[in-house]
Amino acid sequence: MPAEITVKAALEALNKALNQLDNEVDRQVEAGRSATEAEAELSRMIEDRGRIAQELDAAQDRSNRLEEANREVSRRLVTAMETIRAVLDR
Incomplete structure (x- = not known):
């Protein structure tokens, strides 16, 4: 009987270790x-x-x-306004 218990315990320990190994392999794959x-x-x-950098x-x-x-438009508008004022002042 004691030999059967020892073999059974060893097989259970082996199964447990194999399950842990299988779980670890699954974790590593994931x-x-x-x-x-x-x-x-x-x-x-x-x-x-x-x-995005290129678009920016x-x-x-x-x-x-x-x-x-x-x-440039602002500069030209100022020039045009000054010209109009000069013409109106004459």
Whole structure:
């Protein structure tokens, strides 16, 4: 009987260890999958950041051109108003 109990206990311990190993393998596979998904998401975010940075640069360039055009229009309006005043004063 004691030999049967020892073998039975050893088999139970082996089964328990195999279940723990199986669970750990599953966790490691899931962690690897999660890491791969995180890397893919990071890659997409980096691509998005690059695209957004280009769009921002283009918008800033357009804004700068509009500001320059606004200053030029303002300068021309002032010149036209001064010319009109000079004509009216004569």
